[in-house]
Amino acid sequence: MATPQWSKFFPDFYIERLWDKCIKCRRCVSECSYEAHIWDSKKKTLLEDHSKCVGCHRCEAFCPTKALIIKRHPSDFREHALWTPWFIKNIYKQADQGGVLLTSTGCALPYKNYFDHLVLDACQVTNPPIDPLREPMELRTYIGPKPESLEIEEVNGKFRLKKKLPPLIRVEAPILFAAMSYGAISLHVHQGLARAARDLGILYNTGEGGLHASLYEYGPNTIVQCASGRFGLHVDYLNAGVAIEIKIGQGAKPGIGGHLPGEKVTEEISKTRMIPVGSDALSPAPHHDIYSIEDLRGLIFALKEATEYKKLVFVKIAAVHNVAAIASGIVRAGADAVVIDGLKGGTGAAPTMFRDNIGIPIELAISAVDKRLRAEGIRHRTSIIASGGIRCSADVVKAIALGADAVYIGTAALIAVGCTMCQRCFTGKCPWGIATNNPELMKRLPPEVAYEKIYNLVKGWTHEIKEMLGAMGINSIESLKGNRDKLRAVGLTKEEMEILEVKHAGE
Amino acid sequence: MWRLTSNYKEISGCGITGIISRKGELITGEMIIKAICCQYERGNGLGAGFAGYGIYPEFKDYYALHVMAQSRDALEKVEEYLPKRTFVSYQEFIPIRRVRTIKNPPIFKRYFVKPNLECELVDVCNIVSEEDFMVQLVMEINEKIEGVYVISSGKNMGTFKGVGFPDEIAEFFRVDEYKAYIWTAHNRFPTNTPGWWGGAHPFTLLDWSIVHNGEISSYGTNKRYLELFGYKCTLLTDTEVVAYLLDLLIRKHGLPLELACKAMAPPFWVEIDEMPEEERELYTALRILYGGAVLNGPFAILFAYNGGLVGLNDRVKLRPLVCAQKGDLFFMASEEAALRLICPDPERVWAPKAGEPVIVEMEEGTIPNQKSYLKPRPKEEREDALRIGSLPLSLLTGK
Amino acid sequence: MPLELEVFPFHYSQVNKIIRENLKKGEREFILRGVNGHRYLLAGVSADIKVTIYGTPGLDLGAFMRGPVIRVFGNVQDGAGNTMDEGKIVIHGMAGDVVGYAMRGGKIHIYGDVGYRVGIHMKAYMEKIPVLIIGGKAGDFLGEYMAGGVIILLGMHTLYPERPIAGLFLGTGMHGGVIYIRGKIKESQLGLGLKPYPLDGSDEKLLEGYLKEYCEDFGLELSEVLKEDFIKIIPYTHRPYGKLYAY
Secondary structure, eight states: OOOOOHHHHSOSEEEEEOTTTOOOOOHHHHHOTTOOEEEETTTTEEEEOGGGOOSOOHHHHHOTTOOEEEEEOOOOOOOOSSSOHHHHHHHHHHHHHOSEEEEOSSOOSOOOOGGGGEEEOOOOSSSOOOOTTTSOOBOOEEESOOOSSOOEEEETTEEEESSOOOOOEEESSSEEEOOOOBTTBOHHHHHHHHHHHHHHTOOEEOTTSOOOGGGGGGGGGEEEEEOTTOTTOOHHHHTTSSEEEEEOOOTTSTTSOOEEOGGGOOHHHHHHHTSOTTOOEEOOSSOTTOSSHHHHHHHHHHHHHHTTTOSEEEEEEEOOTTHHHHHHHHHHTTOSEEEEEOTTOOOSSEEHHHHHHSSOOHHHHHHHHHHHHHHTTOGGGOEEEEESOOOSHHHHHHHHHTTOSEEEESHHHHHHTTOOOOOOGGGSOOTTSSSOOOHHHHTTSOHHHHHHHHHHHHHHHHHHHHHHHHHHTOOBGGGTTTOGGGEEESSOOHHHHHHHTOEETTO | OOOSSOSSOOOEEEEEEEEEETTOOOEEHHHHHHHHHTTGGGOOSSOEEEEEESOOGGGTTSEEEEEEESSHHHHHHHHHHHHHHEEEEEEEEOOOOOOTTOOSOOEEEEEEEEEOTTSHHHHHHTOOSHHHHHHHHHHHHHHHSTTEEEEEOOBTEEEEEESSOHHHHHHHHTGGGOEESEEEEEEEEESSOOOOGGGSSOEEETTEEEEEEEOOTTHHHHHHHHHTTTOOOOSOOHHHHHHHHHIIIIIITOOOHHHHHHHHSOOOHHHHHTSOHHHHHHHHHHHHHTGGGOOOSSEEEEEEETTEEEEEEOTTOOSOOEEEEETTEEEEESSHHHHHHHOSSOSEEEOOOTTOOEEEEOOTTOSTTOOOOOSOOOGGGGHHHHGGGGSOHHHHHTO | OOEEEEOTTSOHHHHHHHHHHHHHTTOOEEEEEEEESOOSTTTTOBSOOEEEEEEEOOTTTTTTOEEEEEEEESOBOTTTTTTOOEEEEEESSOBOSSTTTTOOSSEEEESSOOOSSTTTTOOOBTTBOOEEEESSOOOTTTTTTOEEEEEEEOOOSOSOTTSOSSOSSBTTTOOEEEEEEESOOOGGGBOTTOOEEEOOHHHHHHHHHHHHHHHHHHTOOHHHHTTSOEEEEOOSOSOTTTTSEEO
16 A cells, blocks of 8 residues: 555645636646646546645636636644644655755745835935936946045146046946846856846856857847856856856755756756756755855956956855854955845745755845945945846835945746746756756747746836835935934834834934 | 034025135125025024134134033143143133023133044044044044033134024124134024024034035945944034035045045946046946945035035035125125125026035135145045044043 | 967956856867866856867866867866766866766766765766766765666776775766666665666667777776676666655
């Protein structure tokens, strides 16, 4: 007798079929890559396997007669404040399979979200709000190390620079697309991100899976990533973008490396990553050439030397307890930008325990890192790029007021292309064609659609940011940077406010 | 006790006026009083002040400390302290008149001093230049001696300011009896009422004096930027930020005055993108490096020093500023009417463009201890000035 | 005529700059003398050139390079051939830790011993196969995470005749490629799940080809090298951790 599988007994979702509307067209069967809809050819009817439903809502969205509703499974366990269904079902899964719980996206636990406890300021009477539709409003941002002061000389009655600035990256909005690898997401999404980045004058990040040949043309808007697995990493790749990001860690899984499950390593991915088809693409926890901060300096300068100092080198870390001191070391090691990915940062695949329990919220990390770098007098030597849980333009504004130069968005961009946050990216079966390399599923999201949606999202956000800046009475983004005057806390403790360097509302 | 530091940034609207004679001819106090009083509607009686340059010719080489004290006791502490740090050449109470509406004013006294560069302050702070010494001294007094505040400390200049309408303050300090080659004046409309005499304008640092109309929306960013260089913004006024920015950009970083103004009120990127290459590189660099120094929000500022008067507007012209010229005299004010009143037949009246500084410097060699900031200064010449930036914060805050 | 440089007084950045400048002028052969700790030599250089080095190159010799053939007379420090793409590094001496990290192609021939974590993360695709041959002995974690390519460990020219030919955790996490070892190895030295196999005909042919070139580089007798039997280590699955997760 087969061992019973507890986890199959209690599905998360319930597929409700409205038989008065269903025309048995079987669209649901073809849309569901998890095979939750079944066509019974004998009885000529449709069946459901609720246990296979991941709650992606693809069938519901595409059912031509709107005959489907996907809901939480109504079957309940007896209420218990401690032993919620989440823990019970996880234990069932592990008892069944004996493995590490795997999941996707960012932290799902309801820790205090500091963005939601910070409110913004606006002008009333004493200074005028600015109308961004008709008056200039500048979001242009330069990323990279800057000297502390300028050397000016006068030649023929005109002032000019005595020494030119080192190379810096110009972006037209402080919003960049976070590293999501070719492999974790489909080529089409990559193409959409790249094109949107170009048209918006911002940057996208290749992630660690190498770069598809079709994307080299977007070089001026590209950050290439170098992670410990060194997938698809060669001279042309290093020279392809404007910056190279060394990925040390990721907010969704600090302390462990990257993991592209073998299900997603198709022929094309295998070629770019130079690993066997179907093998797990593992980036180990450490870079094995970096066991210490001086080794990081070693890799930073190896990359700079290999690219003749034409590219900026970013270093990305997960926000952990000691983030401020680590960031300081990173700057001193020569990083041109420090990327801090907070507790809420997303992923295509991470052990659930890591996703939900390790790291600190990005808001606190930004403030702590900014404060530390300022106290040490090295803030101008780097840019701070913050990521992890940036959900809307107000989050962007708050992050910058807390001291970030720019932010990365990942999950938000994926939601823009149709993601419904079912958190099953690691299966490679994404029915929306986003987190998959299955050629059939990929077709569901053509690159043009991906481009349009992502472009629209950032366009909307930049306009909102301009409106918020205008309301604050400032007309360029640099006057928001670290401007705690524009933030007030609602419902934070004294300690939290001290770390964030903000006053309470009403103060 | 007086509050030198408060938790609230004060917000105020205002009227401002400035006059300079390029040939260093002396202008009576009556003229500036007339001009600022004409803009009566711009204030609300909660602050007014004047700064005059060239008012102490007999002590031209001494730093003139205008000291405001809450009580005789407090003043005594200063008088114990000053001889330890400086050579006091002469001291007297600042002559005042009784004004019916001004109740319980502080005590004002002035001291003409030279720094004692042998004293312990020099060793502790590793100070070499006289000016750094004076900045340090003023900060020490303001922070450490309770109930006392130095309201100006430049050579051959002085500030007269307090709580009241400009005519009342002028009457109180007998401003009409002074003669100066540069005058600035301020008429204040604060939205909150700290009612503190030291909070009035002009705000000074050495011989820099600033009067300011408007609110700086980027205050939080500017404050944090200045902190990077060791400045502690304790007064929570926008004006303090402007003073420190000028000190940083001009005195420490050696920027020519014009570019320092451009750093504070930069051209827009669309303008920079259209500039010829060399200029574009310069302004791009200026914006990239000095993003923290951008004064964003509405302002019109007049600042003066021994040798010049500068007017500057924010980059979208959210506060008024009008200038006029007659011969060697230049006038700047919030309202044209103020200028017309004291100069009915100007050769030229103009409203400067947003973000374009109006810089009027005196002819070379006109006055004693004259300063000029039109040229960039190379790094070698800035070394001494930079030392103050490296002082430990504890010394600046007095903690 | 090769371009000969005395680089001792120069910073590594200057040395690389000089090489790159002369490369552009058409120079194809370089001799670097007085190398001592210079990091990143030839890093990222994409050209078919010959470089002879006398001395002790520092970190990441030939990192990311595509094409150069480097011959070192001396020992090399850590990270030689880091993520190298094409070309060759011949080392007449010993090499430090993490040699050939994430190597994607080309060859590294080392006369003597190597340190820890050598040949980890090596990759391969179709005909593009990196080859790393070690004449001496290796430390722990040889071929860790190996996804492709060939490592050959000879154990012949060593400072430590008393030690086993390789350290512990050999090939741990290996999911592609092959490691050949001259002589025997204890199973306890291998990464989890790995086993030694005897060579078959096709292995022998491959091995002979690789070793012939190796022997030519160092003036060795191929027959001497082939005197002893080889074993091979290959992954038992291309997904050694596939069952680690509960979905």
